[in-house]
Structures are given as structure tokens and as C-alpha cells.
Amino acid sequence: MTRPAAIGLRSVHKRYGKSTALDGLDLEVAEGEFFCLLGPSGAGKTTTLKTIAGLEEPDSGAVELGGVDMAGVEPYDRGVAMCFESYALYPHRTAYDNLASPLRSPRHRLPAHEARERIGDIAELLGIGALLDRPVGRLSNGQRQRVALGRVLVRPARAFLLDEPLSHLDAKLRQAMRAELRAIGSVRRTTTLYVTHDSVEALALGDRIGVIRDGRMVQTGTREELWHRPYDTFVARSFGRPRINLLPGTVTAEGHFRSPDGAYELPLTVPAPPGAAVQLGVRPRDIGLLGPGKGSGVEPAGTDRGTALELTGTVHVSELLGRATEVTVRIGGQQLSLVVPRADAAGLRPDRPVRLSVPPESLLLFEADRPARPGRRIST
Numbered sequence: 572m573t574r575p576a577a578i579g580l581r582s583v584h585k586r587y588g589k590s591t592a593l594d595g596l597d598l599e600v601a602e603g604e605f606f607c608l609l610g611p612s613g614a615g616k617t618t619t620l621k622t623i624a625g626l627e628e629p630d631s632g633a634v635e636l637g638g639v640d641m642a643g644v645e646p647y648d649r650g651v652a653m654c655f656e657s658y659a660l661y662p663h664r665t666a667y668d669n670l671a672s673p674l675r676s677p678r679h680r681l682p683a684h685e686a687r688e689r690i691g692d693i694a695e696l697l698g699i700g701a702l703l704d705r706p707v708g709r710l711s712n713g714q715r716q717r718v719a720l721g722r723v724l725v726r727p728a729r730a731f732l733l734d735e736p737l738s739h740l741d742a743k744l745r746q747a748m749r750a751e752l753r754a755i756g757s758v759r760r761t762t763t764l765y766v767t768h769d770s771v772e773a774l775a776l777g778d779r780i781g782v783i784r785d786g787r788m789v790q791t792g793t794r795e796e797l798w799h800r801p802y803d804t805f806v807a808r809s810f811g812r813p814r815i816n817l818l819p820g821t822v823t824a825e826g827h828f829r830s831p832d833g834a835y836e837l838p839l840t841v842p843a844p845p846g847a848a849v850q851l852g853v854r855p856r857d858i859g860l861l862g863p864g865k866g867s868g869v870e871p872a873g874t875d876r877g878t879a880l881e882l883t884g885t886v887h888v889s890e891l892l893g894r895a896t897e898v899t900v901r902i903g904g905q906q907l908s909l910v911v912p913r914a915d916a917a918g919l920r921p922d923r924p925v926r927l928s929v930p931p932e933s934l935l936l937f938e939a940d941r942p943a944r945p946g947r948r949i950s951t
């Protein structure tokens with residue numbers, strides 16, 4: 572028999588007046604898994620956590636923890652620990668006291684020395700070990716946020732529900748904390764549902780990631796699945812900076828992709844219906860720079876470089892991104908963004924022709940976007 576999911580949401584609906592927060596949300600988080608819920612503002616992420624914690628009742632659908640329906644079960648009895656973005660701490664008490672208070676409740680009471688050890692370990696990993704004697708009111712926002720996170724992680728729970736717990740930290744600390752967070756013993760042992768709108772964070776942390784939009788789960792999967800086999804253009808756009816290039820065009824009778832002005836055609840590896848309006852997806856880091864071009868327009872598939880496809884365009888702009896350069900190239904009426912090592916881009920000049928290589932296996936094909944629905948990926 573398979574174990575029931577640690578957290579299961581079955582077609583959960585939740586409205587606030589006229590606005591729909593959850594629109595039939597399904598979610599399954601396995602025991603011990605670190606699951607990241609990624610979505611833009613207003614997608615329903617916080618509502619999802621509150622519904623699991625029992626702070627909100629679903630209008631319909633079910634929330635299960637360990638296979639048990641939670642309808643009518645009080646938040647306190649659900650055994651989950653939640654950290655809000657707007658954290659509630661006792662400002663006049665020390666950081667230590669704030670961390671210790673969950674361990675004083677009858678349910679989680681620990682012998683004093685064990686509590687001290689646990690608090691010390693977590694404070695150390697969160698980088699607040701030296702601040703334990705300070706009143707929380709005298710800490711920075713970022714320090715306070717770490718105390719709030721520590722307060723959740725310090726007590727045993729069947730699941731941690733974390734809502735943007737690193738949002739108030741500066742970029743450097745945030746990156747360091749990401750690495751630390753998963754190393755914390757209690758996090759390693761405990762099912763964790765982690766909400767973020769930052770795709771880099773989701774990719775770095777999640778065993779699996781769920782992409783949520785308008786109160787529905789668009790896709791769940793590993794980072795590889797979401798990256799290489801995105802369900803639609805919304806998921807494809809959610810990962811990778813600069814964003815994936817999505818080039819509108821049509822499918823020719825021969826099954827090629829054709830740009831709207833006919834400036835170029837590329838052979839496709841997936842069968843698509845001739846005449847269909849599609850979008851070709853290619854990530855900026857998958858495109859190579861072959862060197863200056865001889866003229867503008869199209870060059871057919873190269874034969875000397877294996878199966879790489881070649882395109883010729885003109886340089887529009889280039890922008891430094893640390894050690895790499897983002898180059899925008901115009902091909903007919905379309906623009907394509909690519910990221911190349913800084914040295915490779917050194918000789919590029921605006922309005923000069925360049926030749927690009929595109930590995931055919933990196934191409935993704937999507938239906939055209941419709942106003943209410945991002946185009947779905949077309950696969951074999």
C-alpha cells in the first residue's frame with residue numbers, strides 16, 4: 572500500500588466576496604518532501620497555506636493531512652507550523668524568548684537543556700546566534716524574519732508551511748540562507764511546503780515545484796520537468812532570466828516553423844498541424860554565437876556543425892550581466908535574446924550581422940497564447 576500524502580488538497584475552492592482565491596486547487600506533497608509553491612502575486616499561495624493550516628475553511632473540496640480529512644479540525648490540532656510573511660513576534664522579549672515560547676506550550680514542552688540545544692542549533696544555522704539576548708523590537712527586519720522562521724522550525728510539527736520566509740533578507744544573505752535552510756535537521760526530517768514568487772528560490776530549494784496561477788495548479792514536477800517540459804508558456808516564462816524567447820509564427824506544409832514575415836524557417840522535431848499558429852520557445856542560454864554574419868536573412872540548417880540550426884540576424888543591443896552578456900538580435904521583424912560569455916560578445920556592434928546556432932533539441936513548441944489561456948506545449 573502506498574503511504575498517504577503528507578498534505579493533500581482535492582479540488583479546493585475558496586472565494587472572498589467576488590474574488591476567487593482558489594479555483595479547484597489540487598496539490599499533493601509527499602511525506603518528508605520539500606515542495607515549493609511558485610506563483611505571481613494574487614495567485615492564491617497564501618490562501619493555500621491558510622487553508623491547510625485551518626485558518627481558512629474551503630468553500631468546497633477537501634484538505635487532508637496524512638490521508639485524514641481535516642474538515643472541522645481546529646488549527647491547533649492539525650499539527651502544522653506556519654510562518655507568515657507578516658510575522659507575529661513579541662517585540663519586548665528577547666530573540667531567545669521568542670524562539671523558546673513554542674517549546675513552552677504543553678504539547679511541545681521539552682526539558683530545558685534540550686530546548687536550549689535546539690534553539691542554539693537553529694539560531695546558529697539561521698545566523699542569529701549572536702542576537703539571542705536582544706529584544707526583537709531592536710532587530711532589523713531581516714533579523715526579525717529569521718527569528719520568526721526559527722520560531723516555526725524549533726518545534727516538532729508534521730509539516731512546516733513557510734510563506735516567503737526569506738523575503739526581507741538582502742540578496743546575499745538570502746542566497747546563503749537558502750543553502751542553510753535545507754540543512755536544518757528539522758527541515759530535513761519534516762514535510763515542508765514553501766511559498767515563493769521567486770523562481771530562482773524555487774529551483775534551488777524544491778524537491779518538486781508546483782506552479783500556481785489564478786488559484787489553480789498549472790503544473791507540478793521536478794525542476795528538470797518544469798524546465799524541459801513546461802506545460803504551457805506561463806510555466807516556460809516562469810523560469811529563467813532572461814526569459815525564454817517565445818517567437819510567434821506558423822507551421823508550414825512541410826512541418827517547419829515560419830516567422831510571420833517569412834524572414835526564416837526552422838525545421839521542427841515535433842509534428843504540428845500545418846497552418847497552426849504557434850510560438851517557438853528557445854532559452855537565451857541555449858543559443859550560441861557563431862560569429863559575424865555575411866548578410867541578413869536566413870541560413871538553412873548547418874551541416875558542418877552536427878545538427879545545429881543556423882540563423883542570421885543583426886545585433887540590436889547588448890547588456891552586461893556580470894560575466895555574461897545578453898545580446899538582443901533582430902531577425903526580420905522579431906527579436907531574439909541570447910546570453911553569451913562576455914568575451915564572445917566583445918566584438919559585436921549594433922546593426923552588424925551575426926550568425927547564431929540553435930540546437931534543435933532545445934526548441935520548444937507551444938500553441939499561440941489566447942487572451943485567457945497561455946499556449947500549451949505541443950509534444951510528440
Ligand SMILES: Nc1ncnc2c1ncn2[C@@H]1O[C@H](COP(=O)(O)OP(=O)(O)OP(=O)(O)O)[C@@H](O)[C@H]1O
Binds near residue numbers: 611614619
Ligand atoms: N482576506 C481576504 N479578503 C479578500 N480577498 C482576499 C483575502 N485574502 C486573499 N484575497 C484575494 O485572494 C486572491 C489570492 O490571494 P493570496 O494572498 O492567496 O495570493 P498570493 O499568491 O499569496 O499573493 P502574494 O504573493 O501577493 O501574497 C487575491 O486576489 C487576493 O486579493
